[in-house]
Amino acid sequence: MIYSVIMAGGIGSRFWPQSREARPKQFIRVFGERSLIQQTLSRMTSIVPPERTMVVTHERYVALATEQLPEIPEKNILGEPISRNTAPCIAYAAIKLLEIDPDAVMVVLPSDHLIKAEDRFIKILHKAVDMAKNSGALVTIGIQPSYPATGYGYIQYDRSAHESNGIYPVRTFAEKPNEATAERFLDSGDFLWNSGIFIWRADSILSNLQLYLRSTWAAFQDAYARLGTDQEADAIRQAYHKSARISIDVGVMERASNVYVVPGNFGWSDIGDWRAVYDLSEKNRHGNVLKGNVIIHNSSRCLVNSGKRLIAIVGLHDTVVVDTDDALLICHQNSTQQVKNVVDYLHVHQHKDFV
C-alpha cells in the first residue's frame, strides 16, 4: 500500500512575524484559507487517503497538527523528541510503516511547499510510486529549473539513460550553489531542483540506512523491536538521541546506488521567504498584493498583510509589510532572506515573547 509521510518539523523563521516558534510556517495560512500543511494533505487525497498519512513533527507541534488535520488518525501524528534533520524523521516513519505493512511504499513530502498544478504532480507521483514499488529504488522528484536559483539544492541526472516512462538515474546531489555555479547548472540542462519529495519502499530506505547511516539505522532497529510496547516512547527518544543530525539527502541519497529522479513541471515552490509569497500571489495593476485593512497611495510592488489595524502606505515600492498583534515587519523585497537574522537576534537577546 502507499502511504504519505508529511515532514512538518521546521520552524519557518523566514516567515516571522506571522510564523513563530509556537506556530511555524506549515501551520499558517500563507495562501488562501487553509494552512500549507492542510493544503499538502489535501493534494494527496486522490492518491493516499488520510488514514494512510503519517505526519512527523516536533513533539510541541503534535497538538497543532492534530487540530489542523482532524482527518488523520491521532496515532499517525508522530512527535519527534528533538530535531535531528530529515534522516531520523524518515527512519522513524519507516519503522512505523513497516510494522503495519511490510510492503509499505512511502511518499515523503515537506509540509510547507506549494504546488500549483496538482493534477500534473499526481501523475508524476504515480510514475515514481510504480518505480519504487517494483524496483526497490530510491526515487525523488526533480523540478525543471526556470531560473538559476541559488536557494535550492540541485540534482544532476543522466538524460541519456532514461528508463521507461520519463524516469532517470541520478548522478549527484548538489548543495545550494553560488550564482556562477547555478548558471552553469542551468546551461548544462542536466540539473533539476531538489524538491525534497522522496518515494521508496519502507524496507528499501531502511536497507539503505543500514548501509550508509549505520548508527541511525541501529538506533531505530532497537526502537522497532519495542514498538507497540510501553517502552515505545522511551525507545524513540533514545533512537533520536543516538542519531546524527543529518539530512536524508546527504546521509543516504548522495551515496546510494539505486537512485532515480522523475523530472516534473507542476508549479512547485518551497516558498522560502516573503518574496516567494509575493512572486506567487495574484497582483493588482500596480503590482501590489494587499490583505486586510490597507490604504495604498502612489506605491507599487508591495506585499502588505494587515492584522487588526489600518495600514497606510504612501510612496513605497518593493516592500513587504507583515503586521501582527505584537510585532511588525517591514522589509525590502530583496532582503526577505535576512528576516531570519532578525529572529536570530531576538533569540540571542532573549526576546522570547517575539520568536
Add this chain to the structure above:
Amino acid sequence: MIYSVIMAGGIGSRFWPQSREARPKQFIRVFGERSLIQQTLSRMTSIVPPERTMVVTHERYVALATEQLPEIPEKNILGEPISRNTAPCIAYAAIKLLEIDPDAVMVVLPSDHLIKAEDRFIKILHKAVDMAKNSGALVTIGIQPSYPATGYGYIQYDRSAHESNGIYPVRTFAEKPNEATAERFLDSGDFLWNSGIFIWRADSILSNLQLYLRSTWAAFQDAYARLGTDQEADAIRQAYHKSARISIDVGVMERASNVYVVPGNFGWSDIGDWRAVYDLSEKNRHGNVLKGNVIIHNSSRCLVNSGKRLIAIVGLHDTVVVDTDDALLICHQNSTQQVKNVVDYLHVHQHKDFV
C-alpha cells in the same frame, strides 16, 4: 504690557496617524518630552509670563489645552466656535486684550513650530516688541532662507531702507512659490520665509482690520461691547459666523502700509511633515532616527516611531514608519506631504475612527 497669543487651531493632518482630530500636532510630543504647544509656551516665559499668555484654539481643544498648559489661567484659553483661519482668531484675541489693557502689545505665535536657538529668538522678539510698542507698526519676523523652499510663504523686504536696529520695511508678502520662483527669491537676497509670528499693539491691529477687513472688524467690534456680559459667548459665535475665512497675511499684512520685518536666524521650522521631523532629529551613524522597540538591519535614513509593538526593519531606506494602537503609516521620505491625502481619503470614506 506684552502678551503672548498662541494660535492653536490646526489639525495637523500631515502628522497622521500620531496626530488625529482628537489630538492635533500641537498637542503631541513630536520632539522630546513635551508637546509642541508646551514648548511654545515655555520658550516665551523669559519675555511673557503664563498669566499674560492667551491661547486661541477650536472649542473642542480647549480642554486639551487647559490640561497641557496648567500654568495659563483658564479664562485665557479662548475657544473658537468655528475655524476661520487666522484673521478672526487675531481679532478675537485683540479685543480680549484691549479690554484688560489699552496699551497691550501682542506677540502672535503659531503653537506648533520649532525654534532651536531660543536665546537668539528672544533677542529678535525684543527688537520687534520695541518697534511695535513705540511706532504702532505691524511687525513680523522673517527667517533667513537656507534653501529654495516651496513649502513656505515669503516676505520681500527693503534691504536698503532699514530703520535702526535691524528692522526693515516690508515690500510684499508672497504665497508659497513654485521651484523656479523659490530659486529666484533665494538668489535675489530680498526674500525671507514667513514665520507666521506677528508683533503689534492690539489697538494697531484692530485699526488695520477696520481699514482692510471691515466686516470682520465690525463683527468683533459688536462682540467687544458685550465682553464680560452673559452675552459674550453668543457674541463671539456671531462674530465668527460673520467673519470671512481669511488669513491675517492676506487680509491685512499684504495691504497695510506700516509693516516691518525683523530678519532672524534661530533654527526655526514649522515642522510641516514627518520629513521635517526626520531632518531636525539627531540621527545614528546609519542616519536612522528610532523611537521605541525597534530592531533595524541593513537599513538607513529611516524615521521609526514604535508604539507598543516590536518593529523589525530589514533592508529599508529613506522611509518613515509611525505606529499607533490602531493605525500604522509607512511612507517614503519624499512622499510625506502626501500623508494628508490619506487623511482626506479616510474622511471621504467615513473611516471616522481613524481621523
